[in-house]
Amino acid sequence: MLLALLVTGCSSQRKVQRFLDKQLVDSGQNSEFTGVLMVDAQNGDTLLSLNSGRYFTPASTTKVFTLYAALKELPDRIPSLKYQIRGDTLHVLGTGDPSALHPVLNDLTAINFIKGPRPVVLYTGTLEDPSWGPGWAWDDFDQSYQVERTSLPLYGNVLRLIRGSDSPKVSPEIFRDSVFSDKSNYHRSPERNHFFYSQSSRDTTVIPFTIDPGLTQNLWEEATGRPLIPGKTLPEGPWEVLPGIASDSLYKEMMAVSDNFLAEQLMLLVSSTLSDSLSFNRARDYILKTHLRDMPSPPRWVDGSGLSRYNLISPESLVYLLMELYRDIPEDRLFALMAKGGQNGTLKDWYQDPDGPYLFGKTGSLSNNHNLCGYLKTKSGKIVVFSFMNNHYLKPTALIKSRMQRILVWVREHY
Template sequence: MKKNLLLFLSIVTIGCASHKKLVKTTTDKLETDFFKNQFTGFFVYNPKSGDTIFNYNGEKYFTPASNTKIFTLYTAHTLLPENLPVLKYIVKNGQLYIEGLGNPTTLHPYVKDSSLVKFLKNQNNIKLYYNNITDHRYGPGWSWDDFDAYYAPERNPLPLYGNVVTLAQTDSLYASPLLFKDSVTLAKTKYQRAMKNNHFYIDPEEKDTIEIPFITDNLTTKHILENIVEKPIAITNEFPKGGKTTLYGIKADTVYKRMMHISDNFIAEQLLILSSSMLSDTLSSNKARDYILDNELSGIPQNPRWVDGSGLSRYNLFTPQSMVFVLNKLYKEIPTDILFDIFPTGGETGTIKNYFKGNPTPYIHAKTGTLSNNYCLSGYLKTKSGETLIFSFMNNHYRGGSTDVKKHMTPLLEWIRDNY
């Protein structure tokens, strides 16, 4: 009995000493001149023991950038079925009434779901209802001069082609959707699209394929759909009452992986809108956010200011602790082989393909968040002892580029990997 007690006390003492060393070493690495010249938060948690491993400004609010997509992922995972809903429809008096649900995948340049097109090609007397959304085409706090940037397409109830026109110059001009081909001018201009209409500009010397957001509205959606299905579509301002049928498309995990690996803002925004379709006939990303925060995330340590799905807005404010809270929920609810595949892997995939490399085994599965003067990384860290830790490392208000920030983050994360 005495020997067992001594052994127990010895293990506790060693554990405490090891933890103290980790805290001291990590703190020393953060309190260098580099990190002191910015605002940094770092929170590390062990989901197996429920212990906080390290906390440095973990309860303070940061601009998360695309770390916001972690909350969007959790919302979609919670509310959406295995196959994503594409649209709802009802047949009345020989007329097919359809309304979009915000699904981002229809003819998306990379995801390329054709479920909607196949369905409509077998229908007649189609009427499109477009007034089932409350969200503005742009999110709160988005930069106005990003209107022509590939990473900021508009939001709408029935996205097509990722809400971007894809242009390329080969032997002739390639444009997709084809509807916009006659609205392209070869010219070197400051912006790639007119601000208030769908007229596009491409540099005559441009060799790469480029993507430019187009302005979305009911008529544009109608014309694009008519070109695809080769039959007339009418606009209607009323949707008949009665039981609606839902058309489903591709599996959700494929879309989640694209959102997280490429940090696809458009998919993130639309997934939040699509999630709201499970709560109401009116599409509202606000409704989806409020529902998740009031229910599944009601125990979150610090309530975030969460205004969009992608993190494009600088109005968003999240703490490292709140990030870890949601990451832990995902860790408990999704098998790790699937979860770690959805997140980018350091040295191998996505936005951290060239950073946080394992030697030889990958040890980081995490989402980046990048805006000017902001770089965040939140996810899962696998230690050499076999533990999986959950962390959020948030950096705001530095003057240089993110490469230097990542350079200084790397040895700190590696030290935890090697010593915990």
């Protein structure tokens, strides 16, 4: 094991070496693959480096790249729609904004805009990508964390079965005749929108629906209460942009609960600022060639959410990105966008302190992989930027999380 250490303050290098050896070796490190990089945000000094230039499966820590891309390219308010007014007709083009009638964000900007008096032409065919990202698991098609991408989302692209005393309430209602009581192994048919629920369930069930242009048009017609004209060829000329919700509200939801759908749609929103077509690859390539052209160990970045195991990212790339964000974004705003230890999201049950949060970051989990990166406030007032990546372990994830917490709490107390 190669550990590169530069330690200042009250702890000696030997003391730190013994502590880290105990945590990373004696706990069974050799049966898995771990990478760590910790850097002082103020002076750039490296506290700890272990396999920091190696590539790991990042899982949802990929969302730090998506957050960076969005902060670089999107305005303070999410572009809700693009539109042109030609004569007495309103032409509407999707930007990928996921907030319209979203179960949490519940934005009505686009709905109210389309409800106006003009005839409306709706263009649904501007997404260049498949509905799923490369490497997504086919047998997760009915799971709430694997939602299809689209140019004009509504309701978060999910069906919600809200259980009551009798049959469940269906939202959106357009699917009310497509829900059946059944003991199927899946919540939905693989290729069509037939949904299944168990009579014994008392919780709200969230199921992705599969999307086609006709369904998109029907959903928007139901939501706006008016007929819409299907668009074919895009009109020439510039498009106006309709501002929607505050961008930070979308970023916070994505980062805190690790919402995959919001992450994927944010990359399409970035693409919409570059052209009228929506493409993850276009957005990704632009960000890597412009803002991140000097990044060490450039990532293999294949989706916005981290669902794909094709993604490969190193601890040093994540720390580089987090340092860039720390330099560019005021600390209060940046930390507010992250999950907060002991308070919310995926870090609610970890890094607790009655005096308030001291760790602000992003987790990333797939089976046999768990990662954490972000910002650590030490008791001496320093900020440590870190990335901790754990791949290919067979032990319970709780043990991995506990080991990371012991190390990060120790650094908080001693640096």
